[in-house]
Amino acid sequence: MNPRVRQIAASLIRQVAAQKRPDSIDLGLGEPTLRPTREYFERALEHIARHGIRYTANAGDPDLRAAIASHYAYVAKDRPENVCVTVGSQEAMFVALKTLLDPARDELLVVEPAFPSYAKMAALEGVAVRTVAMPAEGGFAFDGERIAAAVGEATRAIVLSSPCNPTGRVLGREALDALVSALERRPGEPVWLIHDEIYREQTFVADAAYCAARYPYTIVTNSLSKSNALTGLRLGWIVAPADFIEHAIKVHAWATSCADTFGQRVALEIFRTPGALAEHAAWYRERRGDVVASLEESGLRYVRPDGSFYACVRLRDGVDSLTAARELIERHDVVAIPGVAFGPPMEGWLRLSFVAPSEQVRAGIQRIAEYCRCLPVAP
Amino acid sequence: MNPRVRQIAASLIRQVAAQKRPDSIDLGLGEPTLRPTREYFERALEHIARHGIRYTANAGDPDLRAAIASHYAYVAKDRPENVCVTVGSQEAMFVALKTLLDPARDELLVVEPAFPSYAKMAALEGVAVRTVAMPAEGGFAFDGERIAAAVGEATRAIVLSSPCNPTGRVLGREALDALVSALERRPGEPVWLIHDEIYREQTFVADAAYCAARYPYTIVTNSLSKSNALTGLRLGWIVAPADFIEHAIKVHAWATSCADTFGQRVALEIFRTPGALAEHAAWYRERRGDVVASLEESGLRYVRPDGSFYACVRLRDGVDSLTAARELIERHDVVAIPGVAFGPPMEGWLRLSFVAPSEQVRAGIQRIAEYCRCLPVAP
Numbered sequence: 001m002n003p004r005v006r007q008i009a010a011s012l013i014r015q016v017a018a019q020k021r022p023d024s025i026d027l028g029l030g031e032p033t034l035r036p037t038r039e040y041f042e043r044a045l046e047h048i049a050r051h052g053i054r055y056t057a058n059a060g061d062p063d064l065r066a067a068i069a070s071h072y073a074y075v076a077k078d079r080p081e082n083v084c085v086t087v088g089s090q091e092a093m094f095v096a097l098k099t100l101l102d103p104a105r106d107e108l109l110v111v112e113p114a115f116p117s118y119a120k121m122a123a124l125e126g127v128a129v130r131t132v133a134m135p136a137e138g139g140f141a142f143d144g145e146r147i148a149a150a151v152g153e154a155t156r157a158i159v160l161s162s163p164c165n166p167t168g169r170v171l172g173r174e175a176l177d178a179l180v181s182a183l184e185r186r187p188g189e190p191v192w193l194i195h196d197e198i199y200r201e202q203t204f205v206a207d208a209a210y211c212a213a214r215y216p217y218t219i220v221t222n223s224l225s226k227s228n229a230l231t232g233l234r235l236g237w238i239v240a241p242a243d244f245i246e247h248a249i250k251v252h253a254w255a256t257s258c259a260d261t262f263g264q265r266v267a268l269e270i271f272r273t274p275g276a277l278a279e280h281a282a283w284y285r286e287r288r289g290d291v292v293a294s295l296e297e298s299g300l301r302y303v304r305p306d307g308s309f310y311a312c313v314r315l316r317d318g319v320d321s322l323t324a325a326r327e328l329i330e331r332h333d334v335v336a337i338p339g340v341a342f343g344p345p346m347e348g349w350l351r352l353s354f355v356a357p358s359e360q361v362r363a364g365i366q367r368i369a370e371y372c373r374c375l376p377v378a379p
Numbered sequence: 380m381n382p383r384v385r386q387i388a389a390s391l392i393r394q395v396a397a398q399k400r401p402d403s404i405d406l407g408l409g410e411p412t413l414r415p416t417r418e419y420f421e422r423a424l425e426h427i428a429r430h431g432i433r434y435t436a437n438a439g440d441p442d443l444r445a446a447i448a449s450h451y452a453y454v455a456k457d458r459p460e461n462v463c464v465t466v467g468s469q470e471a472m473f474v475a476l477k478t479l480l481d482p483a484r485d486e487l488l489v490v491e492p493a494f495p496s497y498a499k500m501a502a503l504e505g506v507a508v509r510t511v512a513m514p515a516e517g518g519f520a521f522d523g524e525r526i527a528a529a530v531g532e533a534t535r536a537i538v539l540s541s542p543c544n545p546t547g548r549v550l551g552r553e554a555l556d557a558l559v560s561a562l563e564r565r566p567g568e569p570v571w572l573i574h575d576e577i578y579r580e581q582t583f584v585a586d587a588a589y590c591a592a593r594y595p596y597t598i599v600t601n602s603l604s605k606s607n608a609l610t611g612l613r614l615g616w617i618v619a620p621a622d623f624i625e626h627a628i629k630v631h632a633w634a635t636s637c638a639d640t641f642g643q644r645v646a647l648e649i650f651r652t653p654g655a656l657a658e659h660a661a662w663y664r665e666r667r668g669d670v671v672a673s674l675e676e677s678g679l680r681y682v683r684p685d686g687s688f689y690a691c692v693r694l695r696d697g698v699d700s701l702t703a704a705r706e707l708i709e710r711h712d713v714v715a716i717p718g719v720a721f722g723p724p725m726e727g728w729l730r731l732s733f734v735a736p737s738e739q740v741r742a743g744i745q746r747i748a749e750y751c752r753c754l755p756v757a758p
Binding site for chain 2: 035049055232233259260
């Protein structure tokens with residue numbers, strides 16, 4: 001067996017979620033509870049009834065590539081050749097890392113707290129990982145100078161998600177400027193930015209920065225999973241410079257051949273329907289208002305979400321987040337994800353999602369507050 | 380950039396196919412021309428209208444895993460834990476190779492002629508490849524002793540497709556027995572068999588052997604692409620020992636997370652409908668009769684297909700298959716795949732598919748025969 005596969009640890013997030021009971025309040029969920037719009041599926045079904053469901057080109061249906069490129073219209077990345085359609089943003093990230101990084105010499109810098117799959121994917125490829133922590137004291141806010149200062153000799157790429165899973169923070173223009181300016185001053189080969197934009201349609205602040213709009217060496221990954229409640233459709237994409245995409249297509253071709261033709265048609269219907277990508281945005285904005293109100297009321301220390309559908313709450317000092325998550329399920333029937341799953345800077349915190357009905361989210365937060373009040377004080 | 384990605388050569392098959400003109404007779408096609416049955420899609424759509432389209436478990440929907448396992452009922456591989464649902468058989472093979480082989484020490488033995496992606500996937504992972512040729516003189520028939528004799532010190536797995544793309548040959552029971560007996564006599568760690576069964580429903584002979592039914596260390600890859608004209612659905616699976624599947628699920632999880640939930644529902648409808656996997660089998664059997672008749676009539680030397688939807692024809696001695704394929708498009712408007720794309724033993728041959736309408740296949744074969752007759756005799 002490939003030893004790199006043996007070494008992959010089981011997912012802490014899934015382990016905790018597996019302890020859930022049928023009547024638990026689930027604030028661990030990482031996917032929308034909304035239903036997708038049926039109409040796109042019906043139109044896609046009509047299309048395949050007429051045309052069958054044959055392979056598309058490896059890089060995806062040309063019309064879909066064009067629609068994605070022109071929707072985002074990133075400077076110098078707005079042509080079909082700048083897009084590779086993938087099996088969700090998971091494969092988008094997998095292909096991006098595998099294409100870009102040479103396991104023999106390159107290192108990936110992960111901005112933490114971070115979704116654990118970036119580091120695990122790199123480990124699977126034998127690529128070295130370095131991390132840089134956005135400190136809890138600053139509410140995990142993105143700090144461009146701090147990220148740039150962590151770039152090492154071998155660092156070839158920096159990966160971050162904004163809006164961020166798990167912190168809910170959004171990369172602002174000033175932070176991106178500081179980061180890019182520092183990268184541009186650096187001699188030698190460029191350091192790439194990999195921007196995971198999967199929560200883009202759940203952005204609640206005006207000052208959101210997009211790496212691809214500011215920095216040529218940017219690779220964007222995204223999908224329809226969160227924007228349109230289509231996690232199971234497995235339809236994502238990479239937007240990047242055309243010469244990078246050319247190589248990424250080869251990796252994608254050998255890994256999966258092409259994305260699902262039916263799913264690509266659903267995606268094309270969405271990109272061709274004005275406003276469809278943002279059709280659930282108002283719902284999330286409302287939920288975010290509710291969760292902030294519940295958190296204020298609870299007396300818990302928390303990070304106000306700028307985006308995504310997560311809020312992070314602070315446990316009492318010295319409390320271990322994995323123990324707390326387990327006790328919360330056992331004693332209070334609430335599922336929350338232990339911060340440690342997202343790296344050391346989030347130890348002592350929990351990640352709560354606010355996709356469940358508002359009254360459940362409110363009740364779950366009250367139970368967490370109650371749990372924290374009853375914890376013995378640290379010695 | 381990852382140098383292993385840079386080194387991947389462009390696909391010869393796609394290069395030749397790209398030269399096709401709108402009115403060309405296409406005998407290069409590697410996918411069904413039949414339409415899929417609409418009913419499965421309608422039922423799947425009803426299901427997701429009720430339940431949404433959320434992630435399934437990484438390994439796939441439990442009902443689908445169970446249905447696949449019990450449909451094939453391979454000894455000691457007939458439980459849901461023996462199945463991982465994948466993004467087509469492309470991802471199934473990618474995950475199988477990546478999970479099984481340690482790039483630092485293992486070698487993959489490819490039985491040639493072979494679909495080029497096995498060797499390319501191994502190269503992408505940095506895994507060494509050795510090949511063993513089934514000789515043209517024997518009509519590319521599988522020779523178990525010959526395969527076993529090619530197993531080296533570092534060989535950890537043997538990959539073959541049966542029914543075979545490109546040769547149309549089927550692994551018989553005697554050949555499999557010879558191979559397995561030799562592997563069982565070998566001391567040390569077991570050598571695995573990876574059996575690509577994608578053309579299983581296009582088997583035209585009675586004596587078809589299934590590695591998984593005979594040998595415990597077997598990994599099967601398959602999909603709905605060829606059986607049900609669903610190439611674009613990207614729905615495949617791995618069947619293997621449960622402890623192997625456990626590790627394969629991790630690789631699959633990091634590469635793509637899970638297969639499309641909608642496609643998994645279509646697959647479940649198919650596996651639950653008696654006879655649905657074989658619904659196109661009679662059509663292929665008829666096409667195979669037609670192509671054999673046309674080949675007999677043509678005077679060309681050819682390999683009678685035991686399975687798949689390909690027939691291989693011999694060019695005149697000394698004729699280079701890539702040149703021939705290009706001249707056939709340019710001068711005779713016929714697309715055929717040069718044998719060299721499948722490894723050295725098929726140089727001097729062409730692969731023809733017989734999924735196009737019979738009269739077109741017949742006309743294409745006549746044009747190839749005409750082309751061969753007019754070639755200058757080798758010096």
